[in-house]
Amino acid sequence: MSETQIPYKIYLSEDELPKAWYNLRADMKNKPAPLLHPGTLEPMTAGELEAVFCTELVRQELDNDTPFFEIPQEIRDFYKMYRPAPLVRAYCLEKALDTPAKIYYKFEGNNTSGSHKLNSAIAQAYYAKEQGLKGVTTETGAGQWGTALSMACGYLGLDCKVYMVKCSYDQKPFRREVMKVYGASVTPSPSETTNVGRKILAEFPGTTGSLGCAISEAVETAGAEPGYRYVLGSVLNQVMLHQSIIGLEAKAALDKYGVKPDIIIGCAGGGSNLGGLIAPFMGEKLRGEADYRFVAVEPVSCPSLTRGEYRYDFCDTGMVCPLAKMYTLGSSFIPSAGHAGGLRFHGMSPTLSQLYADGYMEAISVQQTSVFAAAEEFARVEGILPAPESSHAILAAVNEAKRCKETGEAKTILFGLTGTGYFDLLAYEKFHNGEMTDTVPTEEAIAQSLARLPKV
Amino acid sequence: MSETQIPYKIYLSEDELPKAWYNLRADMKNKPAPLLHPGTLEPMTAGELEAVFCTELVRQELDNDTPFFEIPQEIRDFYKMYRPAPLVRAYCLEKALDTPAKIYYKFEGNNTSGSHKLNSAIAQAYYAKEQGLKGVTTETGAGQWGTALSMACGYLGLDCKVYMVKCSYDQKPFRREVMKVYGASVTPSPSETTNVGRKILAEFPGTTGSLGCAISEAVETAGAEPGYRYVLGSVLNQVMLHQSIIGLEAKAALDKYGVKPDIIIGCAGGGSNLGGLIAPFMGEKLRGEADYRFVAVEPVSCPSLTRGEYRYDFCDTGMVCPLAKMYTLGSSFIPSAGHAGGLRFHGMSPTLSQLYADGYMEAISVQQTSVFAAAEEFARVEGILPAPESSHAILAAVNEAKRCKETGEAKTILFGLTGTGYFDLLAYEKFHNGEMTDTVPTEEAIAQSLARLPKV
Numbered sequence: 001m002s003e004t005q006i007p008y009k010i011y012l013s014e015d016e017l018p019k020a021w022y023n024l025r026a027d028m029k030n031k032p033a034p035l036l037h038p039g040t041l042e043p044m045t046a047g048e049l050e051a052v053f054c055t056e057l058v059r060q061e062l063d064n065d066t067p068f069f070e071i072p073q074e075i076r077d078f079y080k081m082y083r084p085a086p087l088v089r090a091y092c093l094e095k096a097l098d099t100p101a102k103i104y105y106k107f108e109g110n111n112t113s114g115s116h117k118l119n120s121a122i123a124q125a126y127y128a129k130e131q132g133l134k135g136v137t138t139e140t141g142a143g144q145w146g147t148a149l150s151m152a153c154g155y156l157g158l159d160c161k162v163y164m165v166k167c168s169y170d171q172k173p174f175r176r177e178v179m180k181v182y183g184a185s186v187t188p189s190p191s192e193t194t195n196v197g198r199k200i201l202a203e204f205p206g207t208t209g210s211l212g213c214a215i216s217e218a219v220e221t222a223g224a225e226p227g228y229r230y231v232l233g234s235v236l237n238q239v240m241l242h243q244s245i246i247g248l249e250a251k252a253a254l255d256k257y258g259v260k261p262d263i264i265i266g267c268a269g270g271g272s273n274l275g276g277l278i279a280p281f282m283g284e285k286l287r288g289e290a291d292y293r294f295v296a297v298e299p300v301s302c303p304s305l306t307r308g309e310y311r312y313d314f315c316d317t318g319m320v321c322p323l324a325k326m327y328t329l330g331s332s333f334i335p336s337a338g339h340a341g342g343l344r345f346h347g348m349s350p351t352l353s354q355l356y357a358d359g360y361m362e363a364i365s366v367q368q369t370s371v372f373a374a375a376e377e378f379a380r381v382e383g384i385l386p387a388p389e390s391s392h393a394i395l396a397a398v399n400e401a402k403r404c405k406e407t408g409e410a411k412t413i414l415f416g417l418t419g420t421g422y423f424d425l426l427a428y429e430k431f432h433n434g435e436m437t438d439t440v441p442t443e444e445a446i447a448q449s450l451a452r453l454p455k456v
Numbered sequence: 457m458s459e460t461q462i463p464y465k466i467y468l469s470e471d472e473l474p475k476a477w478y479n480l481r482a483d484m485k486n487k488p489a490p491l492l493h494p495g496t497l498e499p500m501t502a503g504e505l506e507a508v509f510c511t512e513l514v515r516q517e518l519d520n521d522t523p524f525f526e527i528p529q530e531i532r533d534f535y536k537m538y539r540p541a542p543l544v545r546a547y548c549l550e551k552a553l554d555t556p557a558k559i560y561y562k563f564e565g566n567n568t569s570g571s572h573k574l575n576s577a578i579a580q581a582y583y584a585k586e587q588g589l590k591g592v593t594t595e596t597g598a599g600q601w602g603t604a605l606s607m608a609c610g611y612l613g614l615d616c617k618v619y620m621v622k623c624s625y626d627q628k629p630f631r632r633e634v635m636k637v638y639g640a641s642v643t644p645s646p647s648e649t650t651n652v653g654r655k656i657l658a659e660f661p662g663t664t665g666s667l668g669c670a671i672s673e674a675v676e677t678a679g680a681e682p683g684y685r686y687v688l689g690s691v692l693n694q695v696m697l698h699q700s701i702i703g704l705e706a707k708a709a710l711d712k713y714g715v716k717p718d719i720i721i722g723c724a725g726g727g728s729n730l731g732g733l734i735a736p737f738m739g740e741k742l743r744g745e746a747d748y749r750f751v752a753v754e755p756v757s758c759p760s761l762t763r764g765e766y767r768y769d770f771c772d773t774g775m776v777c778p779l780a781k782m783y784t785l786g787s788s789f790i791p792s793a794g795h796a797g798g799l800r801f802h803g804m805s806p807t808l809s810q811l812y813a814d815g816y817m818e819a820i821s822v823q824q825t826s827v828f829a830a831a832e833e834f835a836r837v838e839g840i841l842p843a844p845e846s847s848h849a850i851l852a853a854v855n856e857a858k859r860c861k862e863t864g865e866a867k868t869i870l871f872g873l874t875g876t877g878y879f880d881l882l883a884y885e886k887f888h889n890g891e892m893t894d895t896v897p898t899e900e901a902i903a904q905s906l907a908r909l910p911k912v
Binding site: 009 | 832879
C-alpha cells in the first residue's frame, strides 16, 4: 500500500477490537520471578494473595502459561465507550522535524481519566464486583490511575478509596474533584489515617510522598475493612495483561496498512503503559517471528532500570506488601518532587524487568526540562497537550527522528502517548517561568536505599 | 439495517470527511438582516468590514447565496489532526434512563482546546495568514475559543492576543496556561489596557465581565495595531459556516446507518455549536425535504432567545462593534456570574435568530444546578466529563428521553456535546459542596438594558 494512503488517524472498527488480552509471559522462556511473602520470604500462594487481591485477578497474576484471556463482555462494552484509541500518524511532527522517519503514536488520552489507566481499572473493578465485594482501595501518583478507578467504580457502583501521592495532590487540585464527580474518596499520602502513614510521616516529616508510601496505606486500609480488596494500577502481571489491549490495537491498526515499526518507545514508571504497548510485538520477538527495538524511557530523577539493581524488593515503602524481583532503587527511595508523578515508582514491572535483564529491551533516562520542551513542541504541531509522563516518550521519539535526519534513514517509530496534561498546568507554568530544575539522585542516596533491602 | 449493528461510536473515514462547508443562508427564504455600521446605522459595506475582519472572511460573512464553500487543503489537513469527531450512540445513558428513546451525541471535545471552537479558529487563522497579517485579537468566555485560537495561531505561527472574561479568568486559572503553551497572551477583561475597558470598569467597578465587554476590548486593540484583525468565535455568519462541519459529519454518520433524528438539541450562547450542528438538517427542512424539531437550550441567567427581543443591537458592551439584528437582552446586560462562561452572551447569531423568528426552531432555558446534576449523571454513565455549556444540551436531551419513557415513544434524539469540563472543576466543586445557586434576571434588568438600545 502506498505511503500516502495512510490516514492521520487509524481507528479500528468495533468488530476489529481485541476480544482477548494477550499474556506476554506465555511466550517468555525466563518467566518473571514469583512474588514473595513479606514475612516468610517464601513464594506467595494463591490463598495468601487472595487476602489482598480479588480471586480472579490472582489467577491472572499467577498464570505464566495461558497466552490469551478472553475479555468479559461487560468490559468489552465499557471499552467501546472510549476505545478504540486512535493510532496517529504524526505527519505534522515529521514535517516540523524535517525527518525521513515515519512516526506513529498510540494515543490513550481520549477519555476522561486522561490516560491508558482505564483499561485495567475497569477490569479490576469488574472482577471485584463479580466477587461481590463492597469496594476497593488504591494509590495514585499523577492521579490518572485514581481517576480511572473512580470512573470504573462509579460505573459499576463500587466504593472507591484513593490514597494520592501528596506532591500530586498539591500540584493537581482539580484531580480530586474529578474523582469526587465519580464518587471516590481521596486522601493525600502519607496520611495520619493509617499506621504505615503515621510511621513514614514521623521518619520523613517533610516528605512529598511516593507511590511506594501510598501503596502501603491503601493495602493497610483494604486489610482493615471487610469486603474490600486492594487494586494496583501498574507493576503487576495482571495489569500488563489488561494493558496489552494498547499494543494489540496498535498492531492491528499497523497491520491493516502493512506497517512494521523499527523502534517502539514508551515511558516507564511501573511499566503499565510500556508493557501493554510492546506486548504483542515483544511476543513476536520472543517467538523469533520478527525483530524490533524496544526503548523504555524513565526520568533521571527516578531511574530504576538505568541505575537500579535487579533483585527482590518490596513494592511499597512501608514494606507490608509482597516482594517482587525487579529493577529497583530500593523501596525506601523517595525521588525529588518531579512533575511526572506517574513515573515516581522505585521499582519496575517484574515482567519488564526480566525482559530487560534478558536483553530484549533498552532503557534510557531523560531530564524533565528537556521533556517539557519536547511536550510543548509536540503540543504546537500535533495539537495534543501531553501529560509529562507521556512526554518522556515524545522526547525519545523526537531524538530518534532527529538521528534519522542525520543518517538519512527512514525508520518507522511507534511510541505510546499515554495521556493528556490538562491537570499538569502548574508544571507547565513552572517550565514557562524558568522555575523548573533538573535533579539527579546521588550515588549515595541510591546505595543507602538499596542497602536497606532484605537479602533474598 | 438492524438496530444492534449501530456501533457505540461512528467515525467517518478520512475520505468521507466533508470537503466543503455548508452555508445555511443559501436555503433561507428570509435571509439574516445585514450588519449595521455603529456610527451611521447603515448596512456595513465589505470595505468597512475589512477594517475589522480579514478580507476572505468578510466575503463569507456577506454571501447569503452560495450554498457550499470549499475547505482549503491546509485547513482540511489540520482538521485531520482531531477530526472526524465521533458520533456516539449513548447506549449507557439510554440504559441508565430506561428509555425507549435512541440517543446520539456528536462529541467535539476530543482535542486539546476541548471543544468545537477549533473548527472555526483554524479557518479564521488560516485566512489571516493568507492575507499576510501579523496576528489576531479576540475575546474568550469559557476560555475554549481563546484556547482554540491559540492552538490554531501556534500551528500557523501567528501572534494571538486574547481578552478573557474576568469571571472565567478567575475560575479557570489553568486555561491561560494552556493558551501560553500555544504562545498566546491573555488579559482579563474588562482591563485597563483599552479605552473601552477603562470606561466599563469606571461604570461597573465590581463587574466580573461579559463576552460583550471582552469583544469591545479585542476590537479596539485590533484597530490600534497595524497588521492585526479581530476574529470572533461565535455569532457571525462566517462562524456558522465553518461550524457546519459538525452537522455535516453528524449527518453523514447517521446516513451511513439509515438513522433520521426526530429532535436535534444544542446549547446556545452565541450560536456557533447549535448553528453548526443543525445546519444540514435545517437545510433539508427549509427545502421541504425532511422535518426535524430543533431545540436551543440557554441558561436561565442569560436567556436571549426566550426572554430577549428580536431587534438591532451592538455585538459588544462598549458599542463600538457593528449592530446585528438578533434576539438580545441588550448589549449592556451583564449576566450574573454563572459557570457556563461560554453562554454569557447578550445576543444570538443573526442566522439562528431569523430561523427562530420564522418558527423553524424552539428555545428553552434551564437552571445551572439542574444542568450540573445532569452533567454528573452523564459523566458516570457515559464516561465523559462534560463542559457546563454542553451540559445544557445533556439536560434537555435527558428530559426528552424521560418524556419518551412516559409516552412509550422511541424517538431518536441527537444532541451536541460541544466539549469537556476539565477546566470547570471549581464549578463542579461548588456544585458538590451545595454552594451553587440559580439566578433569574429580573424583568427590570432586562427592560433597562433593552431601553438603552438605539432605535433602528
